[in-house]
Amino acid sequence: MEIKNVKNIIVVDDDRSIRVVISTALSRAGYNVKSSGTAAGMWRLVESDFADILITDVGLPDGDALDVLPKLQKIKPNLKIIVMSARTTLLTAVRAEKKGAFEYLPKPFDLDELLNLVSNTFLPQKLETNSSTSYNSSKTIYDSGPVIGKSVAMQEIYKIISRIVNTDLTVLILGESGTGKKLIAKSIHDLSLSNNKLFLNLNMQFFDDYKFENLIKNLQDYNLKDFKSFDELSGSTIYIKSITDSSLHQQKNFLNFLEIDLSHLSLNNPHFIKPRIFVSSKNNIYNDVEKGLFRKDLYYRLNVIPIKMPSLKERFEDIPDLSSHFLKRNFQNKLINRSIPHEGLNLLKEYSWPGNIRELENVIERLCLLSSTDNISTNLIQQVLSEDRPTVDSKYEENLELYFKNYLNRYFKDFDENISLNNLHENFISKIEKPLIETTLKLFRGNQIKTSKCLGFNRNTLRSKINAYNISVVKKRKV
Secondary structure, X not given: OOOOOOOEEEEEOOOHHHHHHHHHHHHHXXXXXXXXXXXXXXXXXXXXXXXXXXXXXXXXXOEEHHHHHHHHHHHOOOOEEEEEEOOOOHHHHHHHHHOOOOEEEEOOOOHHHHHHHHHHHOOOHHHOOOOOOOOOOOOOOOOOOOOOOOOHHHHHHHHHHHHHOOOOOOEEEEOOOOOOHHHHHHHHHHHOOOOOOOEXXXXXXXXXXXXXXXXXXXXXXXXXXXXXXXXXXXXXEEEEEOOOOOOHHHHHHHHHHHXXXXXXXXXXXXXXOOOEEEEEEOOOHHHHHHOOOOOHHHHHHHOOEEEEOOOHHHHHHHHHHHHHHHHHHHHHHHOOOOEOOHHHHHHHHHOOOOOHHHHHHHHHHHHHHHOOOOEOOHHHHHHHXXXXXXXXXXXXXXXXXXXXXXXXXXXXXXOOOOOOOOOHHHHHHHHHHHHHHHHHHHHOOXXXXXXXXXXXXXXXXXXXXXXHOOOOOOOOOOO
């Protein structure tokens, strides 16, 4: 797709985090970007004859952007205007069109969706309409694939990313298996100013026999044969998965690498930039610290910016977009063109997804292979989901006690009593207590007084359990 030489864009939004994310994505895509948080600032930028495209929110602190659009178009008739708004109503969309907007984009939206829209403004008008459904997607801003999701949970993740993307702060990414922890780390790297530097994907086994003098050779042995010198570490990103799946010896070596060896490199070379560190865990690290399984000093060294990835069942409204993405990718890779009807998407949204996004991806791939028609039937979806579901009689789901007994029977089926297993009671209680507290907090819109009263705890006990389980408390006013 060829873009004309002048590629200047104005981004206007009173939310700084949104401005940063959009501006960074557009800059990464090769555009020149200026931004403002007010209608007055937008007016000054347009008058300066800077932009070909204006991307603006509707509600600004000093006025309604839609009221200004006709005046802007009089002085800049060739300016293409994209209006975005959280007021996702028909009335707002109609107003935007009547005021002369090139396109209306309801919030929340995916960055790739916005980039596609911006690219289309530079195309001849006759090419803007696509006569047939196509899976030729535009180049994504992420090397690792797009981060998809319009849910409230994902919007909160985006806000955190916007604030840390161009910092060197250490990030601890928590979440169940298959929630996309590595994808988030890689996406932050891809959006950052250091995106041309190395992204090293390691695990704690790397620090088994770690010695600083062998670092280059160890990295070469770790599928990085082209790694030549310490200079290549400068400004890089190091991602270490499953940080809690490590021994105390590995943790000690990793801590020495962070606090001694990287500092040594910085002192000896004033141009050396310390690598940015991302680590991930599916477990609650603080619980491992309390049990003596994880070093407290390393925990506080890593727990600078925590990001809690939601499970798929906590963001079920993202399932249609995720499914669409996997269908498109399957078409691109295997030329199998499939679609899922509305009833089928509802089945996917009602499923529990114990394997999260990774399980959804596998299910979509299986459906594409098994379906004999372009439109995947609901019967096939039900069949595939029932194969993935643990073999539990539905009657157990209606009685929590019976369901849990059945779960324990399966758990101990292959249990080896010779293997030391500590804190079995605590492990199982946490599986029940954490979702109970999370659900009750959500019921009372984050009000801890009402939650503690309902659960039968005093408020201090509730607070300590919230910290121990790393539960995010979101306070909402009743509307």
